[in-house]
Amino acid sequence: MGRHFLQIPGPTNCPDEVLRALAAPTIDHRGPEFQALGRRVLEGIRPVFGTGNPVVIYPASGTGAWEAALVNTLSPGDRVLCFETGHFATLWQRMATELGLVVDFVPGDWRHGVDPAQVEERLAADPAGEIKAVCCVHNETSTGVTSRIAEVRAAIDRTGHPALLLVDTISSLASIDYRHDEWGVDVTVAGSQKGLMLPPGLSFNAISDKALAASEHAGLRRSYWDWRPILETNANGFFPYTPATNLLYGLEASLKLLREEGLKNVFARHDRHARATRAAVRAWGGGLEMLCQDEREYSSSLTAILVPEQFDADEIRRIILQRFDMSLGAGLSKVAGKVFRIGHLGAFEDLTLIGTLGGVQMGLQLAGLPIDTGGVNAALESLRDESQ
Ligand SMILES: *Cc1c(COP(=O)(O)O)cnc(C)c1O
Numbered sequence: 001m002g003r004h005f006l007q008i009p010g011p012t013n014c015p016d017e018v019l020r021a022l023a024a025p026t027i028d029h030r031g032p033e034f035q036a037l038g039r040r041v042l043e044g045i046r047p048v049f050g051t052g053n054p055v056v057i058y059p060a061s062g063t064g065a066w067e068a069a070l071v072n073t074l075s076p077g078d079r080v081l082c083f084e085t086g087h088f089a090t091l092w093q094r095m096a097t098e099l100g101l102v103v104d105f106v107p108g109d110w111r112h113g114v115d116p117a118q119v120e121e122r123l124a125a126d127p128a129g130e131i132k133a134v135c136c137v138h139n140e141t142s143t144g145v146t147s148r149i150a151e152v153r154a155a156i157d158r159t160g161h162p163a164l165l166l167v168d169t170i171s172s173l174a175s176i177d178y179r180h181d182e183w184g185v186d187v188t189v190a191g192s193q194k195g196l197m198l199p200p201g202l203s204f205n206a207i208s209d210k211a212l213a214a215s216e217h218a219g220l221r222r223s224y225w226d227w228r229p230i231l232e233t234n235a236n237g238f239f240p241y242t243p244a245t246n247l248l249y250g251l252e253a254s255l256k257l258l259r260e261e262g263l264k265n266v267f268a269r270h271d272r273h274a275r276a277t278r279a280a281v282r283a284w285g286g287g288l289e290m291l292c293q294d295e296r297e298y299s300s301s302l303t304a305i306l307v308p309e310q311f312d313a314d315e316i317r318r319i320i321l322q323r324f325d326m327s328l329g330a331g332l333s334k335v336a337g338k339v340f341r342i343g344h345l346g347a348f349e350d351l352t353l354i355g356t357l358g359g360v361q362m363g364l365q366l367a368g369l370p371i372d373t374g375g376v377n378a379a380l381e382s383l384r385d386e387s388q
């Protein structure tokens with residue numbers, strides 16, 4: 001009985017307003033009603049990225065928008081600089097390699113974000129400008145670590161290096177403060193199923209003027225992902241193929257919710273819930289650790305928790321799913337079985353947080369971890385101390 005707790009860091013829970021919007025009848029995607037919808041969502045999405053430039057919307061998962069960012073801006077054999085912040089950064093660099101790019105993959109320990117000093121060092125060591133792009137995952141969903149993109153930008157600027165800056169915000173957009181234009185990001189990659197509170201199926205490229213200029217002579221093969229025909233038809237509110245009309249209805253509803261709450265308040269809400277979650281983890285003790293080791297880089301959309309060696313994080317998740325009907329995020333690849341992740345992003349409020357943490361606390365006890373049961377209380381106190 002009751003509802004399932006979907007507390008993975010994406011897909012997230014869809015608000016009723018979004019679900020109702022999705023259920024409207026599909027319309028003619030070449031007619032005037034669609035054209036008006038297309039114009040509204042293409043315009044309305046820009047402030048969410050912090051951009052005044054066009055944003056391309058693909059009927060694809062986030063992975064498709066990763067590919068689009070690369071094939072529209074780069075040429076075979078181009079060098080790109082990537083950072084091993086976790087599972088998603090690893091997949092993106094693998095894709096870059098498969099597409100024929102030459103990747104400098106800076107190793108990482110999966111507990112830290114992109115180090116701006118390393119960005120500076122690598123670019124300073126490339127006076128010939130062979131590196132054509134720096135790729136960063138803003139919020140590494142596998143580790144709960146948020147990289148400091150403004151500082152990465154400043155590091156690039158100190159070297160005067162012309163490389164493009166490509167940033168994956170799939171699990172941070174509309175959850176964690178992000179500014180495409182102000183931070184001089186060239187392509188921002190995002191997806192629908194995390195902070196935007198939609199089902200999976202849409203993804204995005206926000207594009208700077210510099211990235212658009214690069215696309216004029218980028219030599220990687222592309223057809224479906226090509227920005228140009230999309231931007232041309234988008235200018236009139238249309239798409240060059242059948243768009244995911246119903247997901248665009250949902251997007252319009254989600255943009256309305258974000259506008260009504262105000263992006264600043266959306267970010268503050270996520271920060272507050274993340275702090276309360278960390279208060280619970282600290283109070284539980286029992287050998288649990290935040291996977292993120294730099295407090296400047298704590299993620300506000302999820303918390304990844306490292307369990308003591310003698311325990312299996314997947315077994316804890318299994319117990320919680322079976323007993324409390326709650327899904328938590330699994331540890332991915334290198335941290336499989338060692339980490340579980342609590343998603344606290346999207347359509348999420350105080351009582352959902354307390355229910356989620358209550359389920360985690362009971363599950364940890366059932367799994368035999370020697371935790372202090374003051375965790376949920378610590379979260380309540382954290383919420384009270386900074387009630388909005
Ligand atoms: C979820 C996620 C992806 C993958 O997106 P898909 O929609 O599954 O293709 C990539 N990067 C990050 C940071 C993510 O959180």
